[in-house]
Amino acid sequence: MKWLELFLRASTPTDRFVLGISAAGILSSGWLITSEPGKRAVVFRDNRPVMTLALDQDRKQEVSGRLGPVIIQVEQGRVRLLEYQSPRMIGTRTGWIQGAGRATACVPCGVLVRVEGKQKGSAPSSAHEFDAVSE
Template sequence: MYRDNHLVATLPLDRDAALEVAGRLGPVRIETHGGQARLLEHRSARMIGTRTGWIGSSGRVAVCVPCGVLVKITGNAATRGADDPNAFDAIAQ
């Protein structure tokens, strides 16, 4: 998890966990379950990060820009999403 482009926490995807990160608009909850992660904003107007839903493939992201929080899945592309037709082919920051 990143807050304003600074790594603030990591969570393994092989076990269920939850964590709150201090976002610009208030707390943002990050959950892991079943090899996936999701971001749950509490005060963002459009809730785009929350509507992204569960992500689990390497390179996938869920972002709340107003809160300044980004969740990114990292790992071996050969074992996490190499055949995912929805996977990103490029990421710009």
């Protein structure tokens, strides 16, 4: 109750309106991005696709990041960044990602993993995109 009293004392009606609008915007954009399980994970290093991992094949794969090797694990249709050198380890702490359109990254390593497949309100990933990644 003390926190509620503090909140009511510290905030103006405009503050509460902005809080509500921004929360709704964040939740709806999160819902839009959440989607059906993806079919493959594309690994990018410095915006260059370096490999594509099928999510129906469990494996561990190493890629070379800016700070050293980065290990990517695929298991039961999910993918995660498992191990690398980074101060905050945000990518590893993000854990498993599964839905098409989701991404996890080690920013200091320059490595990004993106799950591809069918997203809400969009067509499946184009053949061109898939081909480009497969090259």
